[in-house]
Amino acid sequence: MPRVSGSSAFLDACAGKPVDHTPVWFMRQAGRSLPEYRRVREGVGMLEACLRTDLIVEITTQPVRRHGVDAAILFSDIVLPLRALGVDLDIVAGVGPVVAEPVRSAADVRRLPEWEPSAVGAVTDAVRELAGSLPVPLIGFAGAPFTVASYLIEGGPSRDHARTKALMHADENAWHELMRRLAEISGGFLRAQVEAGAAAVQLFDSWAGALSPRDYRRFVLPHTITALQSADVARIHFGVGTGELLADMAADPVDVLGVDFRVPLSEAAARIPRSMPLQGNLDPAFLFAPWPVLQAAVDEVIADARGLPGHIFNLGHGVLPDTDPDQLTRVVEHVHVTTRR
Amino acid sequence: MPRVSGSSAFLDACAGKPVDHTPVWFMRQAGRSLPEYRRVREGVGMLEACLRTDLIVEITTQPVRRHGVDAAILFSDIVLPLRALGVDLDIVAGVGPVVAEPVRSAADVRRLPEWEPSAVGAVTDAVRELAGSLPVPLIGFAGAPFTVASYLIEGGPSRDHARTKALMHADENAWHELMRRLAEISGGFLRAQVEAGAAAVQLFDSWAGALSPRDYRRFVLPHTITALQSADVARIHFGVGTGELLADMAADPVDVLGVDFRVPLSEAAARIPRSMPLQGNLDPAFLFAPWPVLQAAVDEVIADARGLPGHIFNLGHGVLPDTDPDQLTRVVEHVHVTTRR
Numbered sequence: 001m002p003r004v005s006g007s008s009a010f011l012d013a014c015a016g017k018p019v020d021h022t023p024v025w026f027m028r029q030a031g032r033s034l035p036e037y038r039r040v041r042e043g044v045g046m047l048e049a050c051l052r053t054d055l056i057v058e059i060t061t062q063p064v065r066r067h068g069v070d071a072a073i074l075f076s077d078i079v080l081p082l083r084a085l086g087v088d089l090d091i092v093a094g095v096g097p098v099v100a101e102p103v104r105s106a107a108d109v110r111r112l113p114e115w116e117p118s119a120v121g122a123v124t125d126a127v128r129e130l131a132g133s134l135p136v137p138l139i140g141f142a143g144a145p146f147t148v149a150s151y152l153i154e155g156g157p158s159r160d161h162a163r164t165k166a167l168m169h170a171d172e173n174a175w176h177e178l179m180r181r182l183a184e185i186s187g188g189f190l191r192a193q194v195e196a197g198a199a200a201v202q203l204f205d206s207w208a209g210a211l212s213p214r215d216y217r218r219f220v221l222p223h224t225i226t227a228l229q230s231a232d233v234a235r236i237h238f239g240v241g242t243g244e245l246l247a248d249m250a251a252d253p254v255d256v257l258g259v260d261f262r263v264p265l266s267e268a269a270a271r272i273p274r275s276m277p278l279q280g281n282l283d284p285a286f287l288f289a290p291w292p293v294l295q296a297a298v299d300e301v302i303a304d305a306r307g308l309p310g311h312i313f314n315l316g317h318g319v320l321p322d323t324d325p326d327q328l329t330r331v332v333e334h335v336h337v338t339t340r341r
Numbered sequence: 342m343p344r345v346s347g348s349s350a351f352l353d354a355c356a357g358k359p360v361d362h363t364p365v366w367f368m369r370q371a372g373r374s375l376p377e378y379r380r381v382r383e384g385v386g387m388l389e390a391c392l393r394t395d396l397i398v399e400i401t402t403q404p405v406r407r408h409g410v411d412a413a414i415l416f417s418d419i420v421l422p423l424r425a426l427g428v429d430l431d432i433v434a435g436v437g438p439v440v441a442e443p444v445r446s447a448a449d450v451r452r453l454p455e456w457e458p459s460a461v462g463a464v465t466d467a468v469r470e471l472a473g474s475l476p477v478p479l480i481g482f483a484g485a486p487f488t489v490a491s492y493l494i495e496g497g498p499s500r501d502h503a504r505t506k507a508l509m510h511a512d513e514n515a516w517h518e519l520m521r522r523l524a525e526i527s528g529g530f531l532r533a534q535v536e537a538g539a540a541a542v543q544l545f546d547s548w549a550g551a552l553s554p555r556d557y558r559r560f561v562l563p564h565t566i567t568a569l570q571s572a573d574v575a576r577i578h579f580g581v582g583t584g585e586l587l588a589d590m591a592a593d594p595v596d597v598l599g600v601d602f603r604v605p606l607s608e609a610a611a612r613i614p615r616s617m618p619l620q621g622n623l624d625p626a627f628l629f630a631p632w633p634v635l636q637a638a639v640d641e642v643i644a645d646a647r648g649l650p651g652h653i654f655n656l657g658h659g660v661l662p663d664t665d666p667d668q669l670t671r672v673v674e675h676v677h678v679t680t681r682r
Binding site: 160161162163165166169170209211212213214215241243244261262263264267283284285286288289290293294300316317320322 | 501502503504510511553555556582584585602603604624625626627631634635641658
């Protein structure tokens with residue numbers, strides 16, 4: 001594999017240091033948009049793949065090889081640690097995670113397994129191998145406690161998270177005990193990846209945007225912070241539809257705030273209480289547009305990021321499965337050329 | 342039916358006039374949370390029900406009778422005018438609107454029917470009857486052009502609206518022609534309801550929150566304004582997850598801005614360029630909480646609305662189907678008692 005030039009631009013940008021070009025990676029870059037991914041996943045279940053060292057290494061590396069992105073993100077899934085710890089759940093194609101016995105009570109919470117690093121040995125083996133072989137930094141990955149809690153309680157993906165909120169509002173003790181346990185698991189999973197060589201981590205709170213700021217602060221943020229504190233490297237925090245939560249999500253110890261495509265980066269910067277590098281935030285739907293339209297949208301994100309204490313170019317949500325991967329490669333090249341100092 | 346006291350509080354609040362109590366109604370108050378609704382809908386399809394005068398009248402009236410809300414909202418559906426005009430679509434239980442032949446090209450756009458008020462005669466008959474019988478004002482209802490466009494293009498509900506955005510970005514002319522036609526239909530549907538006696542209207546742009554502010558301003562807002570201009574009564578404008586769009590959504594001729602539960606009302610007021618009454622914004626998930634928790638959440642919305650030029654108490658999204666209707670009745674009573682001047 002050719003060495004990607006300026007491979008530390010990503011970590012420098014995370015630290016708010018000057019860079020010779022704006023680093024780029026894409027959420028879900030390791031995934032279904034790539035034919036080579038679909039090939040190696042043939043006949044292998046999602047969570048099965050996330051627990052096979054060889055596949056984790058290959059799939060994590062694929063987008064680095066193809067696109068020349070400035071960082072790799074561990075191929076994994078938000079519910080992977082739970083599954084590794086023995087919770088009966090699976091990823092159903094076209095649906096998402098499905099949990100056999102949803103968590104609905106304090107008793108259910110007490111039955112959840114404790115964190116045990118040996119359960120993810122296949123993952124940490126892969127991280128060690130990747131850290132030694134990748135030409136760019138590896139970003140570790142975990143789902144944030146709230147998002148994991150929502151899957152556990154709802155039993156699968158949910159639009160309104162009504163059961164999750166019902167538990168939160170009806171039994172605050174059970175809620176906090178659940179979140180305490182999930183923060184230990186998410187934090188433990190991140191720590192294991194860092195110890196194995198991940199140079200940064202991203203905590204995904206996909207569903208945090210379903211909460212009002214008040215509920216987020218009271219029921220979620222303290223546990224998210226606990227999870228993040230477990231990883232002593234550059235910490236990126238991201239959620240979808242979180243415009244109203246950005247000030248809270250940027251709490252210490254977050255180093256980089258991921259911003260979804262709904263909030264212009266300049267507006268996000270104005271909304272957070274302390275200055276920090278931002279990551280984002282091209283609407284992934286632009287990847288379906290003709291190149292001149294896509295290019296203009298990329299340029300707009302770059303222009304909007306001018307003056308920030310650091311910018312990591314990314315999408316404002318994950319790569320959509322039907323995306324033409326050549327569009328992603330062009331975006332990487334364009335960002336690199338345009339931002340070269 | 343007993344006359345609801347202070348029945349014009351709703352219209353006064355819309356006009357920013359003093360009221361003797363904060364008016365209350367609930368998005369989706371006419372719907373599945375009510376056993377009497379489930380009874381009359383037995384064996385009748387959703388869109389079929391929306392085109393039967395007797396059912397529209399009964400279902401629209403049910404929540405007024407039961408909860409003593411300060412306004413009725415027409416029982417209808419976002420895709421109803423299209424269906425009435427002959428577009429082949431249906432509402433599939435558990436899925437949502439499904440369109441037989443999705444709109445994907447300029448040619449498809451040209452095949453869409455023109456607005457024709459006689460197609461919704463059953464609806465306007467119901468509005469006339471309701472306007473004469475209801476003890477509270479009737480709010481007319483239509484889906485905004487963007488949300489209708491998304492259903493037409495995606496062929497059904499969508500999480501990422503990728504095809505919708507692809508058309509928007511790839512063929513701007515076709516996009517604007519589609520939106521022009523849909524604005525005529527949404528606007529025509531509102532106008533027909535106003536002419537039949539609706540005292541206010543609400544335009545629902547359920548999916549507008551999927552757009553960046555830039556795309557919203559360029560591709561959506563002008564057409565939304567056209568639709569709203571057709572209805573010369575109090576105009577409420579609402580969308581979900583629209584925190585970043587509120588300033589634009591409050592454009593003239595909007596009279597009242599609906600705010601979803603993610604944005605505190607005081608924050609919404611600070612974000613819009615001109616002072617106007619706000620509607621909202623209790624998280625509907627609180628209706629599953631024990632009464633003391635629900636009451637505290639209601640009180641918080643009321644407190645947050647203090648100092649606004651007008652407040653219409655509502656949810657920050659529709660009533661969820663499993664909601665206990667007694668909780669809704671208690672909220673109405675509590676808001677009325679607490680805010681009585």
